[in-house]
Amino acid sequence: MADVKVEAKDFNLFYGDFQALKHINFKAEEHTITAFIGPSGCGKSTLLRSFNRMNDLIDGVRTTGTTLVNGISVYDKAVNVDELRKQVGMVFQKPNPFPKSIFENVAYGLRVNGVRDKHLIEERVVTSIQQAALWDEVKDKLKKSANALSGGQQQRLCIARALAIEPSVILMDEPASALDPISTAKIEELIYELKQRYTIIIVTHNMQQAARVSDYTAFFYLGELIEHDETKTIFTNPKSLQTQNYITGRFG
């Protein structure tokens, strides 16, 4: 059995009085892609953000139970959040490159983590952009502003930026929802490639996307993890009626 990279153990999360996640138990193994699906407000993004504590930015968030990344308890008081986030790359719903050059966008994560060696930075920037399948399109304009790229290119740049810090886990929050079909296809292809090296969790509203790219699928509903199984099983033979209703489009 492969290593468990991402885990949740009886994890509960509250926004004030509202319980957004209820007793979540979840595991993702190394070099797999897990898709989180479910209707809006079901807690899938909240759980995703609980693996690198991006929920900390919101006032009044409370948690019980634990989430673990690489076996480290994420919400442990002794954990250094900044160190933790270096192990977890994140790609957001809307492309959010910094208003800096393409090169500086990718180098940013290295610089804030104290990498000073110019050659190392250059090397990592180039490999990251190559891994994100963006190299051929931007190799001649690394000094140009990232804002000049198209939406799909920007999103791949954001993926390159996440790869540069060499995380072991990559969290993707609807990474293709703001993109056109061609860009979406490129991103999906890229996600599939990245599986060789990383453990990926992707939140998506697109059933076909979940079916195409993921090895495992987890279905969430009203803050609960209803069903978590191999993608093939979820889409062909779900155990729960709610899952079946959702993937066949009867609600959500």
Add this chain to the structure above:
Amino acid sequence: MTIRKLSEKLAVGVLFSSSTVTTLAVLFIIFFLFRSGIGLFNDSSVEPHYTLVVHKNNPIDHLTSQALMAIFDGHTTNWSEVGGKDLPIELVTIDEIASQYDEAALGESLEGVPACVEDYMAHNEQAIGFFDATFVPADFSGKHLVLPKISLADFFLGRSWYPTAVPAAQFGVLPLVMGTLWVTFLAILIALPIGLIAAIYLSEIADERMRKVLKPVIELLAGIPSVVYGFFGLVVLVPFIQRLFGLPVGETALAGSLILAIMALPTIITIAEDAIRSTPVSLKEASLALGATHWQSIRLVILPYARSGIMAAFILGIGRAIGETMAVLMVTGNAAVMPSTFLEPVRTIPATIAAELGEAPFGGTHFKALFTLGIILFVITFLINTAVELIKPKKP
């Protein structure tokens, strides 16, 4: 139906006329300012109806305002110093004439004065006379000096501001402009770092409760009348500065700058905070998700993003400080001299206008000079506002 249409028409009319009236009022004020101020440069610096006369053998035809002032203040005592013969200068006014001639010669209702002036000036080659024009006879044997005109160079580069000097007023605005710039510059130097730090604290670090307390307090600062600031400065700050530096007077440029800094802070903090807050959450998240600390995110992502807004805050803060009148008038000591340290009294442009307009004769040269100062101030603030418009982040 018709009533509704009518009331809508009426509403449109009211909206249109109020905005038109506002625009016209602004234009009218600017027009008034320029009309009153621009006439200065055709005027003579010598009071109207007065004249300057010398002996007919005196080679001097005209003297500058500065030279006249030097002569009448006793700094210049020999004609050779202003390019004439080697003769000591003798100042003659109506008082000299009155003491040299007896009442019979002067006449009961001063009708003999012109003859006395003619007689005295004809016999004293070294004399320069400054008289009411009616006291100089029409067939005067000596020379009338060409009265000095106020030139642009005198006005903008002159280093002395003596608007009521006799015989020739001095309108050199350089000390006032420099005073304004010095006081404003130091004020911004003080307010800028404090304002930026406060804005960062309020927008990024303070929690909701803290902000709910601090924000209204800072905004309250903007609502305090400037005379209250001035009073505070006069009673608290001025004696403090005097004691701290062991000065003869505490009314200094420094006191003005400190008061202005406090007054500019709300502007700077509010606008800079808005700018910092306008940084998209997605950028902050991207930075944090890459393992950057909060402080790194502020320094490397948030501040660069908010840069133009922060610049606008500073420039508006300068604008606030440069036009401030009352508080500065009360604490800077108002000596119209070129500033050399921050621990000396200075006088700013707005303070000069406020202090002197009441005693300047309506429509006179001094009056016009004050309006010209107003134009200078207007141009400075206009440039500042234009600069803000240019660098302000464009709203999509």
